[in-house]
Amino acid sequence: xxxxxxxxxxxxxxxxxxxxxxxxxxxxxxxxxxxxxxxxxxxxxxxxxxxxxxxxxxxxxxxxxxxxxxxxxxxxxxxxxxxxxxxxxxxxxxxxxxxxxxxxxxxxxxxxxxxxxxxxxxxxxxxxxxxxxxxxxxxxxxxxxxxxxxxxxxxxxxxxxxxxxxxxxxxxxxxxxxxxxxxxxxxxxxxxxxxxxxx
Numbered sequence: 001x002x003x004x005x006x007x008x009x010x011x012x013x014x015x016x017x018x019x020x021x022x023x024x025x026x027x028x029x030x031x032x033x034x035x036x037x038x039x040x041x042x043x044x045x046x047x048x049x050x051x052x053x054x055x056x057x058x059x060x061x062x063x064x065x066x067x068x069x070x071x072x073x074x075x076x077x078x079x080x081x082x083x084x085x086x087x088x089x090x091x092x093x094x095x096x097x098x099x100x101x102x103x104x105x106x107x108x109x110x111x112x113x114x115x116x117x118x119x120x121x122x123x124x125x126x127x128x129x130x131x132x133x134x135x136x137x138x139x140x141x142x143x144x145x146x147x148x149x150x151x152x153x154x155x156x157x158x159x160x161x162x163x164x165x166x167x168x169x170x171x172x173x174x175x176x177x178x179x180x181x182x183x184x185x186x187x188x189x190x191x192x193x194x195x196x197x198x199x
Contacts, residue, residue, distance in 0.1 A: 003074070003087070004086060052070075067093070070090055092112075099123045102128075106121055106124060144160070144192055146190045158174045
């Protein structure tokens, strides 16, 4: 399925609904000719990924199943055409390639025998575990070495950094003394060379 864009969010919903609440309303449906869809819980990750536990109820049999829905999200408040909000949804059964679904959403889902959904749920839980472990590893003073180097302007590559905390933000000081911001550092493979201070 392709992208859906709208000008409705900026014109009518901003100030009344957060983005994930707006998408909750979009994905819920009570049309009499189709199954009923209810969003039981949802989350927005960094304004770029939406996750929801959705209950689908067959109107003839009354059978209900709770499955996961994910969507890539694009929010451009200054879009020249006024299409400020866009999304591209995908069921877990299609094996979406985004794995930041919160555990609280995963815990709402019914069991499934769909292999793509099973693998997706597994990777989401593994991803959450890896992020927690990375958070514990990135303590003040820790020295970490990433499996793949970060490439900076001029083609300069750096792999080994000392972790520094500046307020709530993490910064990484390279061996040459340069202080760096490393986007998505927690999602990269790394090893801890020196353990930092435990708060």
